[in-house]
Amino acid sequence: MKVLVILGSRNPEGQTARAAAALAMGAQAEGAEVEQVFLPTLRIERCRQCDENGWGTCLSQGECEIADDQAGLVAKLRAADAGVFATPVYFADLSESLKAFLDRLRRTCLHEAGKAGIAGKPAVGVCVAGGRGGGGPACAATLERVLQTCGFDLRDVVPVRRQNLEMKLAVLTHTGKWLAAG
Ligand SMILES: Cc1cc2nc3c(=O)[nH]c(=O)nc-3n(C[C@H](O)[C@H](O)[C@H](O)COP(=O)(O)O)c2cc1C
Numbered sequence: 001m002k003v004l005v006i007l008g009s010r011n012p013e014g015q016t017a018r019a020a021a022a023l024a025m026g027a028q029a030e031g032a033e034v035e036q037v038f039l040p041t042l043r044i045e046r047c048r049q050c051d052e053n054g055w056g057t058c059l060s061q062g063e064c065e066i067a068d069d070q071a072g073l074v075a076k077l078r079a080a081d082a083g084v085f086a087t088p089v090y091f092a093d094l095s096e097s098l099k100a101f102l103d104r105l106r107r108t109c110l111h112e113a114g115k116a117g118i119a120g121k122p123a124v125g126v127c128v129a130g131g132r133g134g135g136g137p138a139c140a141a142t143l144e145r146v147l148q149t150c151g152f153d154l155r156d157v158v159p160v161r162r163q164n165l166e167m168k169l170a171v172l173t174h175t176g177k178w179l180a181a182g
Pocket of ligand 1: 130
């Protein structure tokens with residue numbers, strides 16, 4: 001099984017990366033192949049709301065017309081058997097990089113061509129509130145909604161706060177094993 005882990009953090013040594021690595025370790029223990037992508041290293045623009053109604057080729061063709069790294073990452077996601085979406089909690093919400101990616105993905109998933117290889121794919125979300133620790137559940141609710149709009153088979157969203165990170169690492173490793181075990 002191939003698991004693609006998409007991180008909305010720019011810090012490979014940070015708390016979101018630690019949480020994602022714990023989940024990846026569990027998945028690998030079940031024989032999964034794991035690839036990680038840090039979104040801020042890619043060029044992914046925010047949606048341009050192309051026409052006067054706010055739609056564009058997302059609605060008519062199931063693909064976004066912006067020529068940046070979005071399409072390549074969506075292709076990687078299609079090729080994976082499961083997706084993991086890990087974000088630092090910013091203002092009790094997703095990080096800007098994950099929000100930009102998922103805002104555009106959910107639009108294309110309204111079209112049959114766009115939802116191919118995405119709808120029904122198992123997914124897990126991870127939200128890491130690494131500051132004062134608040135906002136994880138609110139962020140998790142937003143992540144749940146957007147992943148469901150994309151059509152993923154959302155298996156779980158795990159809120160984490162700085163104060164319980166060590167305990168949640170063990171939960172995430174079990175979650176990764178469980179995800180990879182199907
Ligand atoms: C713009 C911004 C907003 C933030 N909002 C919150 C928040 O609502 N709750 C919280 O606990 N931490 C908040 N933080 C702290 C981040 O959650 C913390 O820096 C993050 O977990 C670090 O992740 P990383 O180590 O993966 O970079 C915020 C940080 C930034 C930069």
